[in-house]
Amino acid sequence: MPRQTIISSPGKVLLAGGYLVLDRQFSGLVVATSSRFYSCVTDLPPSDEISSTNRATISVRAGQFPSTSSTWVYTLTLSGEELVLEQTNEAEVGKNKFIAISLLKTLELAYEKIEQEQGGDGVKAGEELLRRVKGETGGQGLEVVVLADNDFYSQREQLAALSLPPRLSSLPSLQPFTQLPRPIPQTNKTGLGSSAALVTSLVTSLLSHLSIISLPSSSTSSGSPSTDLLLVHSLAQYAHCLAQGKVGSGFDISSAVFGTHIYRRFSRSVLTPLMDKPPTSTISLSSSTATSKALPWLDPSEWDGSTTPFRLPKGLRLILADVDAGTDTPSFVGKVLEWRKREAEKATEVWKGLDKANMQLEKLLSGLVEREGDADYDATLRWAAERKFEGHAESETADLLIEVRATLLVIREYLREMSELSGVPIEPPEQTRLLDASSDVPGVLGGGVPGAGGYDAIFLLTIDSPDVISAVDDLWSSWTEMSVCPLLAKQSDGGLRIESLEDVKGLKEALTRV
Numbered sequence: 001m002p003r004q005t006i007i008s009s010p011g012k013v014l015l016a017g018g019y020l021v022l023d024r025q026f027s028g029l030v031v032a033t034s035s036r037f038y039s040c041v042t043d044l045p046p047s048d049e050i051s052s053t054n055r056a057t058i059s060v061r062a063g064q065f066p067s068t069s070s071t072w073v074y075t076l077t078l079s080g081e082e083l084v085l086e087q088t089n090e091a092e093v094g095k096n097k098f099i100a101i102s103l104l105k106t107l108e109l110a111y112e113k114i115e116q117e118q119g120g121d122g123v124k125a126g127e128e129l130l131r132r133v134k135g136e137t138g139g140q141g142l143e144v145v146v147l148a149d150n151d152f153y154s155q156r157e158q159l160a161a162l163s164l165p166p167r168l169s170s171l172p173s174l175q176p177f178t179q180l181p182r183p184i185p186q187t188n189k190t191g192l193g194s195s196a197a198l199v200t201s202l203v204t205s206l207l208s209h210l211s212i213i214s215l216p217s218s219s220t221s222s223g224s225p226s227t228d229l230l231l232v233h234s235l236a237q238y239a240h241c242l243a244q245g246k247v248g249s250g251f252d253i254s255s256a257v258f259g260t261h262i263y264r265r266f267s268r269s270v271l272t273p274l275m276d277k278p279p280t281s282t283i284s285l286s287s288s289t290a291t292s293k294a295l296p297w298l299d300p301s302e303w304d305g306s307t308t309p310f311r312l313p314k315g316l317r318l319i320l321a322d323v324d325a326g327t328d329t330p331s332f333v334g335k336v337l338e339w340r341k342r343e344a345e346k347a348t349e350v351w352k353g354l355d356k357a358n359m360q361l362e363k364l365l366s367g368l369v370e371r372e373g374d375a376d377y378d379a380t381l382r383w384a385a386e387r388k389f390e391g392h393a394e395s396e397t398a399d400l401l402i403e404v405r406a407t408l409l410v411i412r413e414y415l416r417e418m419s420e421l422s423g424v425p426i427e428p429p430e431q432t433r434l435l436d437a438s439s440d441v442p443g444v445l446g447g448g449v450p451g452a453g454g455y456d457a458i459f460l461l462t463i464d465s466p467d468v469i470s471a472v473d474d475l476w477s478s479w480t481e482m483s484v485c486p487l488l489a490k491q492s493d494g495g496l497r498i499e500s501l502e503d504v505k506g507l508k509e510a511l512t513r514v
């Protein structure tokens with residue numbers, strides 16, 4: 001049996017803090033999802049041909065997409081004082097920047113770690129890295145298969161093909177890792193952060209497989225993270241920023257690594273020296289290039305972002321929907337920030353007010369977490385599932401639920417004000433109507449547009465009761481103004497996870513399907 005390493009990362013929902021979280025003064029509430037992205041690394045067997053001792057193959061296949069257009073093959077060659085990574089099938093399948101950069105930066109870091117451990121002989125460290133890529137048995141290299149839970153991509157067509165309506169109750173009928181008909185660029189994503197979860201699981205599975213790091217069996221933001229986990233975080237942030245061509249806030253990578261938490265970003269200057277390096281596909285093994293190493297900049301002690309523990313209270317549920325209004329997602333961030341610059345005084349007022357409401361939401365949700373053990377907690381949630389939160393507050397838990405509802409409305413008001421002032425449809429009127437109607441369903445606390453907003457998605461925070469969920473499902477399936485397709489995902493606290501093949505439903509079948 002060839003050696004195999006499987007790592008998964010959760011998707012994300014930025015419940016509160018969109019735009020604000022780009023600025024270190026403010027933080028955001030990021031909730032990880034139960035839907036995950038998997039990266040499976042397996043040793044390739046030795047080849048029958050006389051394989052070159054100074055070369056290894058690394059192939060990465062997006063398992064649920066057409067394999068002819070979704071397998072990227074690279075060779076890693078040791079040549080003098082360099083390791084060179086080259087894609088061999090670019091003419092046939094094109095590039096996948098997120099994969100190519102993740103591979104290169106992971107190998108670069110792996111090389112630097114080995115060099116550090118071995119006391120500084122560059123070429124020897126390069127040889128050792130190549131040996132690890134080829135595995136104990138001297139195989140051809142590594143085969144990676146990446147697979148995302150169905151939620152990451154729109155499943156409207158797949159449901160229609162099974163004659164199923166786009167309802168929550170239909171989703172379990174889809175095969176896990178359902179095969180999608182078109183290549184990735186022609187596939188609609190749902191906003192769970194496929195590229196961040198891909199990069200995070202990919203770099204971690206490779207570092208782990210090459211014995212560069214060792215991970216705890218599960219990672220959440222509650223315990224203090226290990227140095228290896230923090231290093232994975234900085235590497236994934238770096239690779240993701242390079243592939244995106246910009247330094248975003250990084251909340252998506254942070255939740256892919258640590259799970260649900262309150263996120264405060266790292267200073268852009270942490271990554272500037274690495275982002276400014278000229279692009280290259282080689283790793284120099286010469287010790288005279290010590291100044292251009294990545295490791296010193298990725299050292300966790302240099303990173304000033306923070307993750308503060310936070311989770312949704314027991315008995316509440318996050319429901320998500322992919323809203324396909326048929327619009328392009330324009331570059332909202334640039335326009336909003338332009339407006340913020342132009343009208344600094346007004347924007348600061350809005351930013352501060354919105355931040356206060358976001359932090360109030362965090363305080364109320366944490367207040368509910370503290371009450372989870374109270375004798376009346378479950379009964380109060382049952383009460384809330386039937387009422388529309390009007391009327392007399394019957395307990396402190398009820399007070400908190402009512403306040404959560406009010407605070408979600410305040411946050412939405414601020415986002416609409418931002419929309420109006422900046423001219424960017426963060427919560428456009430179509431979404432307002434959908435959110436208002438959804439918030440009117442008994443047992444729904446409220447909702448909003450996650451992250452940057454727009455027409456793409458909505459989230460609801462509800463009492464986790466089958467009646468409430470099916471009432472939401474009914475409303476959404478009868479909604480005519482836009483097509484609303486629910487996702488299966490719930491909130492989940494965990495971040496990166498080591499997986500075993502048997503424990504993930506459908507994974508074994510998906511890995512053997514070509």
Ligand SMILES: Nc1ncnc2c1ncn2[C@@H]1O[C@H](COP(=O)(O)OP(=O)(O)OP(=O)(O)O)[C@@H](O)[C@H]1O
Binds near residue numbers: 061099148189194196
């Ligand atoms: N299953 C996959 N296999 C390989 N690459 C993928 C896969 N899913 C996404 N990608 C990569 O991520 C890119 C999409 O990244 P982009 O940053 O545009 O979207 P995103 O913000 O992650 O989207 P969303 O949040 O909607 O998932 C794709 O072009 C592809 O390079």
Ligand SMILES: C[C@@](O)(CCOP(=O)(O)O)CC(=O)O
Binds near residue numbers: 020249250251
């Ligand atoms: C607008 C912004 O704050 C959030 C974007 O979130 P999302 O990708 O729409 O979930 C940008 C960022 O944080 O990088």
